[in-house]
Amino acid sequence: MRTLHEIYLEEQKLYEEKQDRLKAQEQAEKEWWEAIMRVQDEKAFVLEVMKCEGAATSRKIVG
Structure with a gap:
């Protein structure tokens, strides 16, 4: 039979x-949020570029 001290050490x-594990999970979630924010920023940038290019193309067609 194990001693109370051994059981205590295992519990600790x-x-x-x-x-x-909780710290690792928190770190993984933080990294995920950073990655998703980068992707969303990139998406917003590309959409803005496409919007500007579309406006420029429209001016060329009309002009």
Whole structure:
């Protein structure tokens, strides 16, 4: 049979593992948000360029 101290140490180790997993999950979520923001910024930029190019093309056709 294990001692109370051994059980306590295992419990502490499991708690620390849980904390590490939570930190890793938080970091992964932060990285995901940064990536999605970059993609959305890029999409907005491309849409703006397309809008400007469309306006320029329209002026050439009309003019």
